[in-house]
Amino acid sequence: MSARSRPHDVHDILQNPDEHVRFTAYVDKLGHVADANELDLVSRVLTDPDQTMAQSAVLRHLDRRAAGLYPGPAYEGWAQAMTQATIDHPFLAERLREWSLFRAITLKLPWQPEDLLASSNWLQLKTTAGTNSEAIEILAEAGRTKRIRNTASIRLKHRSES
Structure with a gap:
């Protein structure tokens, strides 16, 4: 989609009956949104009648933003704002909670093993690729x-060999 044909706002995007076109337009708009407008745009995308598609576009955005923000201090405020925007969307709210747990594990902030064990396959696999030996050991035993258990075990074995 060229910049020339890019819809100007979510209202324009909603006029297109093709959910694939809307998905692409939402992902594009979310990828270029200014920080000050992000909360409003996420909230508006989530008003799309095709909730599966809208949440998928927002999930892609949350994952992209969280991956860039989690190591730094800006993550906390961003995650709180996005939690408010996604509060009525349990899957998205859960993904944000899991990004916060991933952040805690990765940065060696306080976290609870039972929270990791209760987390999704997505988070457990992401954690096995990380650097927190305690978390990887927990997943090797009880993922x-x-x-997940095999991936964590192999990761631990490779770490002990190097």
């Missing part, structure tokens, strides 16, 4: 799936 949700055989794949």
Whole structure:
């Protein structure tokens, strides 16, 4: 989608009956939104009648932003704002909670093993690729799936060999 044909606002995007076109337009707008307008745009995208598509576009945005922000202090305020925007969308709110847990584990801030064990496969697999040996050991022993336990075990074995 060229900048020339890019819809100017969410209202314009909503006029297109093709959810694939709307998804692409939402992802594009979310990828270029100024920080000051992000909360409003996320909230407006989530008004789309195709909730599966809208939440998928927002999820992609949350993952992209969280991946860039989690190591730094700006993450906290951003996560609080996005939690408010997604409060009526349990899957998105849960993903934000998991990003906060991932941040705590990665930065060695306080976290609870039971929270990691109760987390999604997504977070457990992401954690196995990280650097927190305690978290990886917990997942090697009690991760949700055989794949997670094996991945964590292999990661621990490689770390002990190097």
